[in-house]
Amino acid sequence: MTDLANVGVIGMAVMGSNLARNLAHHGHRVAIYNRTTAKTNAVMAEHGTEGDFRPAVDLPQFVASLEQPRRIIIMVQAGAGTDATIDALVPLLDEGDIVVDGGNAFFEDTRRRELALREHGLHFVGAGISGGEVGALEGPSIMPGGSPASYEALGPILESIAAQVDGEPCCTYIGTDGAGHFVKMVHNGIEYADMQFIGEAYELLKGLGLSHAEMADTFSTWNTGDLDSYLIEITAEVLRKVDATTGKALVEVIVDAAGMKGTGTWTVQSALNLGTPVNTIAESVFARAVSSSPALRAAAQRALAGPDGSIAVADRDAFVEQIRQALWASKVVAYAQGLDEIRMAAEEYGWEINVGEVAKIWRGGCIIRAKLLERIRSEYAASQLVTLLEAPSVASGLADAQDAWREVVAVAVKAGVPVPGFAAALAHYDQARAPRLNAALTQGLRDYFGAHTYRRIDREGTFHVNWSTDGAEIQATDSH
Numbered sequence: 461m462t463d464l465a466n467v468g469v470i471g472m473a474v475m476g477s478n479l480a481r482n483l484a485h486h487g488h489r490v491a492i493y494n495r496t497t498a499k500t501n502a503v504m505a506e507h508g509t510e511g512d513f514r515p516a517v518d519l520p521q522f523v524a525s526l527e528q529p530r531r532i533i534i535m536v537q538a539g540a541g542t543d544a545t546i547d548a549l550v551p552l553l554d555e556g557d558i559v560v561d562g563g564n565a566f567f568e569d570t571r572r573r574e575l576a577l578r579e580h581g582l583h584f585v586g587a588g589i590s591g592g593e594v595g596a597l598e599g600p601s602i603m604p605g606g607s608p609a610s611y612e613a614l615g616p617i618l619e620s621i622a623a624q625v626d627g628e629p630c631c632t633y634i635g636t637d638g639a640g641h642f643v644k645m646v647h648n649g650i651e652y653a654d655m656q657f658i659g660e661a662y663e664l665l666k667g668l669g670l671s672h673a674e675m676a677d678t679f680s681t682w683n684t685g686d687l688d689s690y691l692i693e694i695t696a697e698v699l700r701k702v703d704a705t706t707g708k709a710l711v712e713v714i715v716d717a718a719g720m721k722g723t724g725t726w727t728v729q730s731a732l733n734l735g736t737p738v739n740t741i742a743e744s745v746f747a748r749a750v751s752s753s754p755a756l757r758a759a760a761q762r763a764l765a766g767p768d769g770s771i772a773v774a775d776r777d778a779f780v781e782q783i784r785q786a787l788w789a790s791k792v793v794a795y796a797q798g799l800d801e802i803r804m805a806a807e808e809y810g811w812e813i814n815v816g817e818v819a820k821i822w823r824g825g826c827i828i829r830a831k832l833l834e835r836i837r838s839e840y841a842a843s844q845l846v847t848l849l850e851a852p853s854v855a856s857g858l859a860d861a862q863d864a865w866r867e868v869v870a871v872a873v874k875a876g877v878p879v880p881g882f883a884a885a886l887a888h889y890d891q892a893r894a895p896r897l898n899a900a901l902t903q904g905l906r907d908y909f910g911a912h913t914y915r916r917i918d919r920e921g922t923f924h925v926n927w928s929t930d931g932a933e934i935q936a937t938d939s940h
Contacts, residue, residue, distance in 0.1 A: 464527035465491035465514045467617055469535060470545060472499040476535030477507070478597035479562065479589070482621045484511020491515075493522040523552040530557040531614055533587075538563045546573060555581035558610050562589045566726055567638035567645060571809075574606065574637040583610035586637070588644020590826035591623070599623035601826035602631035603647070603818075605640025605811075623825025630821040635811035642730070642805055643818055646798045649727030649741040651691075651828050653794035656744035656881040658695050661787045664868065667771035667877050668779065672709035676700040682784055686857075687791075689830030718748040727801070736804045739888055740794040743880040767876030779871070782864035788832075789861040790885035795836060796848035797888065816840030849892060858889065903940075913939050 468491035469480040476494075480503070483490045491514040494500045500515050507513075516522035523530065530553060536545050542561055549559060559582060561570065570586035577584040585606035589596065602622050604611060611633040622631035634640040665675045676699035683692045701710040724745045731738040750756070773779040799815050806813040819836040823829055839851035848854055869886055872879040891897060906912035913924045913936045924936035 463489060465489040465512075465525050466527055467531045467533065468492070468514075468522060468526050469533045470494070470522070470549075471535035472503050473535065474593045475562075475589075475596050476533075477503045478593050479533065479535060479600075479621075480513070481507055481510055482597050482599070483617070484513060486620045488512075488617060488620075489514065491522055491525045493519065519548055520552060523549070528554060528557065529583075529613055530554070531560070531617065532558065533560040533562050535562050538565050539569075542569075543573075546577070550577065550580055550582065553580075553582055556583070558583040558585060558606075558614055560585040560587050560604070560606075560614065561641075562587050564588070564644065564648070564721065564723055565641050566722075567642040567730075570605070570638040570641045578607075583607050583613075585610050585614060586639075586641035587618070588640050588647065590644065590647055590822075590828075592827065595623070595825050599630070599825050601647075601821050601824065601829070603634050603640045603643045603821065604631070605634045605636065605638060605642070607636065608633065622821075625820075625824040628820065630823060630825045632814075632817045632821050634818070635806065635813050638809070639806070639811040639813060642809075642811075643802055643813070645723050645726050645730070646802055647822065647826065647828060648723035649738065649801075650794050650798040652724040652727075652744040652748075653740045653798075653881060654689075654691055654791060654828060656740075656747050657787050657790045657794070657885075658691060659747075660872075660877075660879045660881050661783050662695070662699075663769070663877050664771065664783050664872060664879070665780065667769045667875055668773070668776055669770075670780075672699050672711065678780060682787075685784075686831060687784065687788055689832070690827060691830075717752045717754075719752070720745070720748050724748075727798075730805070731797075731801050734801065734804045734808060736797075736801050737888060737891075738797045738801055739884040740790065740797055740881055743884040747878075747880055767874065769875055769877050771871060771875045771877070773871065779868075782868050785861040785864035786868040786882050789858055789865045789889075790882050791830075791832065792848070792854055792858060793885035793888055795832065796854075799836070800847055814840075815845075847892070849889070862886075862889070911936075911939070913937070 466489050467483055469476050470493050472492060472494035480490050480492050489512045492500055492503060493516040497517050504513060504515050514525045516525060534542060534545050536542055542563060542565060559577060565586060574584040583606055585604050588603035589600050591600035599622055602618050604618060615633060619629040619631045622629040634643050665678060676696045679692055679696040698711060703710045703713050706713055728738060728742045728745055802813055803815055816837050819833050819840060823833045835853055836848060839853060845851055865886055869879060869883050903914045907914050907924055908927050911924055913922045915922055922936050922938040923933055926932050
């Protein structure tokens with residue numbers, strides 16, 4: 461017990477303690493510390509026999525128990541809590557030590573922290589960790605960003621505790637400064653969209669008159685095909701759960717207001733800053749906002765008329781299959797949009813992100829793990845894609861699904877079942893493939909009221925019409 465620990469974890473809440481246990485289970489000597497010593501003591505009392513732990517009562521003792529370069533993983537509340545922990549740590553560290561933020565931090569905060577610690581000769585790593593408390597214990601997907609040198613020292617440890625798929629760890633070096641947390645942010649944005657699509661499929665199945673048991677069976681069947689994924693799997697479990705108090709399906713007694721912790725919102729805001737479309741993710745964020753607006757919903761229910769959501773079709777089983785196809789196609793679009801955002805961010809911030817590798821490490825351990833990701837990984841490995849939508853197997857799959865997809869959206873609209881996610885994904889599909897968009901008219905209007913200029917399809921240059929005078933077209937300085 462005299463050897464120094466080779467990794468340390470600060471923060472002994474569920475995620476931090478489970479990550480520390482995972483490290484210990486894989487043969488690492490793990491220093492642990494919590495601001496409240498009682499939590500550290502509780503972890504040792506319950507799990508101290510699971511591996512080689514080095515509990516500390518204060519930060520100096522914690523830092524002293526670690527071999528150099530010190531590898532310290534912070535698992536505390538994002539924001540001020542993270543900054544306070546870093547501020548307390550820095551005076552105790554030596555050049556070359558590595559501080560890892562394993563929380564859901566905003567990537568710009570990570571970039572700020574990385575720059576600040578770099579000035580002290582320290583490495584700061586923003587590591588997205590996906591999989592929840594079970595993943596933290598049994599093997600998460602890990603998305604670390606920081607200096608290449610930090611990954612040389614830290615990477616083998618993280619890879620040892622990550623989920624494994626086909627003998628490969630679901631962990632890889634993402635890129636410099638905030639790249640890891642950016643990728644984790646987008647991962648969560650895709651997760652928002654995926655859950656919204658599943659919710660819309662649920663409402664459509666309910667509109668068809670399926671019982672909760674029948675819906676659970678449907679999702680279980682879907683999980684054996686190309687929709688095979690963690691979220692589809694657990695949807696079946698949630699739908700089967702019966703409330704012990706009322707005897708009703710649990711989902712029927714849960715208040716229909718979905719919470720948010722910020723990553724979906726950040727994904728949309730960042731996409732707007734980058735000028736890349738993520739309307740499926742945006743609609744999922746707005747859908748949660750509507751669900752959590754009781755005054756709006758109460759007023760609308762009193763004032764607005766429309767269909768009651770009941771769906772009557774000639775062949776129920778055929779329509780269920782169409783819902784499955786719409787769900788798969790929409791899911792593909794959300795992944796495409798998220799990966800496009802990652803590619804655009806890499807260009808903007810100078811990150812050398814391998815999008816195929818990102819898809820590879822999402823195949824296991826994380827919330828959005830899905831059979832689809834193996835196809836995505838293979839397609840990006842095969843060629844340099846501008847967008848996933850152009851990948852041969854994906855494009856052909858979308859072509860095969862589009863008639864069903866369109867039918868589902870049309871039936872939903874007629875029945876009054878809100879499907880903002882399905883509709884947004886289909887709109888993106890049609891916008892992306894359209895040879896001309898209505899943006900030409902938009903730009904004409906902008907030129908009319910604001911002299912914002914326009915370009916022509918038939919010759920080079922920038923132009924403006926003297927709308928308020930002689931109506932003549934003149935060359936102008938671009939003010940798009």
